Amino acid sequence: MSDEYNQQNTPLEAQSSETMSGSSGTPSKDIDYVRPAEIPEQDLYHGHSFITKWVFCQDAKIIGVQYFLTAVFTGVVGLILSWLMRLQLGYPELVPFITAEHYYQFVTMHGMIMVVYFLTALFLGGFGNYLIPLMVGARDMVFPYVNMISFWMFFIAVCVLMASFFVPGGPTGAGWTLYPPQAILPGTPGANMGIILMLISLSLFVIGFTMGGLNYIITILQARTRGMTLMRMPLTIWGIFTATALAMLAFPALLVSCIMMTLDKLLETSFFMPSILQAGEVLSYEGGSPVLFQHLFWFFGHPEVYIVALPAFGIVSDLISVHARKNIFGYRMMVWAIVGIGGLSFFVWAHHMYVSGMNPWFGFFFATTTLIIAVPTALKVYNWIITLFKANIRMNTVMLFCLGFIVTFVNGGITGIFLGNVAVDIPLSDTYFVIAHFHMVMGIAPLMVIMGAVYHWFPLVTGRMLSEKLGKWHFWFTFLGAYSIYFPMHYLGFIGVPRRYFEMYDSPYVTSAVGMNEFITLAALIVGFSQLIFIYNIVTSLKIGKPAGKNPWKANSLEWLTPDVPPTHGNWGEKLPVIYRWPYDFNVPGAKEDYITQTTPPSEVINAEVEKT
Amino acid sequence: MDDTINLTFWIGGGVFILVCLFMVYCILKFSYKEGRKVEYKPEDHKLEKILTIATTVGVIALLAPGLIVYNNYINTPKNALQVEVNAWQWGWQYRLPGEDGILGTAQVAKITDDNPFGMNLDDPNGKDDILIQDDVLHLKTDRPVKILLRSLDVLHNYYVPQFRAKMDAIPGIISYYWFEPNKIGEYEVLCAEYCGVGHYAMRAKVIVENEDNYENWIKEQETFSDLIAKQENNKLKTTLVAQNND
Numbered sequence A: 001m002s003d004e005y006n007q008q009n010t011p012l013e014a015q016s017s018e019t020m021s022g023s024s025g026t027p028s029k030d031i032d033y034v035r036p037a038e039i040p041e042q043d044l045y046h047g048h049s050f051i052t053k054w055v056f057c058q059d060a061k062i063i064g065v066q067y068f069l070t071a072v073f074t075g076v077v078g079l080i081l082s083w084l085m086r087l088q089l090g091y092p093e094l095v096p097f098i099t100a101e102h103y104y105q106f107v108t109m110h111g112m113i114m115v116v117y118f119l120t121a122l123f124l125g126g127f128g129n130y131l132i133p134l135m136v137g138a139r140d141m142v143f144p145y146v147n148m149i150s151f152w153m154f155f156i157a158v159c160v161l162m163a164s165f166f167v168p169g170g171p172t173g174a175g176w177t178l179y180p181p182q183a184i185l186p187g188t189p190g191a192n193m194g195i196i197l198m199l200i201s202l203s204l205f206v207i208g209f210t211m212g213g214l215n216y217i218i219t220i221l222q223a224r225t226r227g228m229t230l231m232r233m234p235l236t237i238w239g240i241f242t243a244t245a246l247a248m249l250a251f252p253a254l255l256v257s258c259i260m261m262t263l264d265k266l267l268e269t270s271f272f273m274p275s276i277l278q279a280g281e282v283l284s285y286e287g288g289s290p291v292l293f294q295h296l297f298w299f300f301g302h303p304e305v306y307i308v309a310l311p312a313f314g315i316v317s318d319l320i321s322v323h324a325r326k327n328i329f330g331y332r333m334m335v336w337a338i339v340g341i342g343g344l345s346f347f348v349w350a351h352h353m354y355v356s357g358m359n360p361w362f363g364f365f366f367a368t369t370t371l372i373i374a375v376p377t378a379l380k381v382y383n384w385i386i387t388l389f390k391a392n393i394r395m396n397t398v399m400l401f402c403l404g405f406i407v408t409f410v411n412g413g414i415t416g417i418f419l420g421n422v423a424v425d426i427p428l429s430d431t432y433f434v435i436a437h438f439h440m441v442m443g444i445a446p447l448m449v450i451m452g453a454v455y456h457w458f459p460l461v462t463g464r465m466l467s468e469k470l471g472k473w474h475f476w477f478t479f480l481g482a483y484s485i486y487f488p489m490h491y492l493g494f495i496g497v498p499r500r501y502f503e504m505y506d507s508p509y510v511t512s513a514v515g516m517n518e519f520i521t522l523a524a525l526i527v528g529f530s531q532l533i534f535i536y537n538i539v540t541s542l543k544i545g546k547p548a549g550k551n552p553w554k555a556n557s558l559e560w561l562t563p564d565v566p567p568t569h570g571n572w573g574e575k576l577p578v579i580y581r582w583p584y585d586f587n588v589p590g591a592k593e594d595y596i597t598q599t600t601p602p603s604e605v606i607n608a609e610v611e612k613t
Numbered sequence B: 001m002d003d004t005i006n007l008t009f010w011i012g013g014g015v016f017i018l019v020c021l022f023m024v025y026c027i028l029k030f031s032y033k034e035g036r037k038v039e040y041k042p043e044d045h046k047l048e049k050i051l052t053i054a055t056t057v058g059v060i061a062l063l064a065p066g067l068i069v070y071n072n073y074i075n076t077p078k079n080a081l082q083v084e085v086n087a088w089q090w091g092w093q094y095r096l097p098g099e100d101g102i103l104g105t106a107q108v109a110k111i112t113d114d115n116p117f118g119m120n121l122d123d124p125n126g127k128d129d130i131l132i133q134d135d136v137l138h139l140k141t142d143r144p145v146k147i148l149l150r151s152l153d154v155l156h157n158y159y160v161p162q163f164r165a166k167m168d169a170i171p172g173i174i175s176y177y178w179f180e181p182n183k184i185g186e187y188e189v190l191c192a193e194y195c196g197v198g199h200y201a202m203r204a205k206v207i208v209e210n211e212d213n214y215e216n217w218i219k220e221q222e223t224f225s226d227l228i229a230k231q232e233n234n235k236l237k238t239t240l241v242a243q244n245n246d
């Protein structure tokens, strides 16, 4: 093997050393100089039949759309489940078929679907696949075949998950955290087939996701086009990259806990199961630790929050910059913040476990690490809003969703400081305050970004614009509606209403919550239905939307600069693009236009006083 | 505890409002106009430094008092009364240490109909333990209580919203927390850790009362030796009945 490798390698080496000396010898002569490629291009697999082109497809863009649509489908299921829960909470016993068993099954499936199958798959599988090769200037992912398998594993995982609705006993009702011992004991709905299918589905998801994730990471590290240095990548890519790296490190913890729990269930091992008394009899388990599961789960679960949040951070930075016609403020700080938050997110998991009965001394450590994360997170917020300062803000739908994101995220971030600070968390944990917090920070805020991103990139994917008028209606319904749902929940949490309660009965101190619960339910229904505006907008715009043409937003980043719009297989036609700058050169003094694309060589904008970043 | 919540509320709320106002200002002042002069300043190290330091200071100001309060929360006062809470799907029972002030050891595996708390029969400390097979717990005012939590099956959490404190009960482990009730009255206990379909119905009651009423209540309760004696008695009776029948 080594012989062959050397032979292949020598000419390349010679070539690169030549260019190195060339560049160091005469650096200032040619301002358009970019290091030549070190690796020759490889041809892609070209599908010809319908099946290889559209079904078992190896084009990352189509895989991205496949991921997107599948994830949206699960999201709709999750949304419908949330309506059913809200109906029960707002109007108890109005819908006769919602029993306590069903309620808990809905809560569980809603939570798991939204976090894993909807948001994670949507951001990384959907946006990641579509945008990574385009934004870094690659023709495709580095392993297109593995990428295709990744999607189909995800698809099977979703099928298994949905199948659990139809097995005897129904889906699991263990809560999305699946805490043992209850998850696999008969006191919980779906404790047989339901939980087993859930564990299998999650395992499949992790396996499929690992294939995709390796692809994203390696593509970003290895397949960037000439001139695309790491510090010239759009923040979207930084967000997706870091999130994927987190996923690669965090999902194994989920996988092992799923496997162990499956063994506990099927073979009666005792990884997580101590001696337990059920219906007057002591079960055969002995000596396992339920808290161990919680550590494993949250070692995955907390980074998971950032797996959803970091791509959202990245995407929103790019959207803000493009639509405010101004460079993102403090790009390098933003990159380090993303990487720093990602790294720190592995040291905070036990803030979900302050009242779990773990050694209370852990509280000091985890409260401190958690509040440390608040610093880079706050810096990101400052940078977003400073970007708006002295900018030229287009108040279009995309920008509205970005602003909506900032408001929601700041709100959720501040409630996060409550919950991270262990002493404050103790009264609030497991109440509706927590529900409000995480829905703000990882439910609504990322959704705002997703919607903004759809309005932003729809023209790229389909070649047509979405209707601005409908978009604005959609935004206001969603934003105000979401606030009506979750803002009152903070209050419910302060008065102590616990989460995962099928019914409050007439607890003395929650009488003030009854009216509020009805209001929240109405708002939830309205928000849900207002998404029909969005769907209507998408469907009609596909046919009659205004043709987008090339680069309708006057953006700088590469995905808008493909020879064909929408981009075709292989993305770049004959020649790969060459990159001369970062993607944020908006309104550079001395430049004629208010934007300079990443592929514009310095010689074409000779007067522009570009700062080197 | 409420003070730290309030502090966080006002600082957090202030930051939230400031951010929103700043955004509104930007939107009004800098909305799109053809040819508007836009600032081009990719970085501003001084500003970034100031913001970093200010945020760090703010975060420390919130964290430090929080940690001090937490330190009090995990260090139980010496004079705290001990109460063991037993949780199961789906209900509660209690055990008090009796006159010697020490709870006897107990195990899930030892639980039988005759020994509902799984008490260790060889442990002398357990003999005078007061067993309360009922979900109503009485407490004295102005006396700290240390709650020791045991679970017989899955996770539960003994939570009285008005007392602020909570902690999971875990099978196989004894966890604890403490609080000091200082207002006479009846309180509802809610289970605050999901424990299966009956979770929402897993309620109980705490009655906080003055010293005298509390002592009266204690006197009426049964100790473990009482329970054993009663059972022996019953057994005797049943054997007698059986013998008579012969």
Ligand code: HEM
Pocket: A079, A082, A083, A085, A086, A107, A108, A110, A111, A112, A114, A115, A119, A174, A175, A176, A177, A435, A438, A439, A442, A443, A444, A447, A485, A498, A499, A500, A501, A502, A524, A527, A528
């Ligand atoms: C209109 C949108 C939504 C509504 C009305 C809604 C409503 C609810 C409700 C009522 C609960 C159960 C509260 C309880 O009884 O404890 C819940 C739980 C949850 N939701 Fe949502 N939700 C929505 C969107 C989302 C999104 C986008 C996410 C994604 C992060 C999400 C994640 C969760 C999670 C993780 C839980 C916890 C499940 C559990 O306790 O096991 N939700 N939601």
Ligand SMILES: [Cu+2]
Pocket: A301, A302, A305, A348, A349, A351, A352
């Ligand atoms: Cu977390």
Ligand SMILES: [Cu+2]
Pocket: B155, B156, B157, B191, B192, B193, B194, B195, B196, B198, B199, B200, B202
């Ligand atoms: Cu419970």
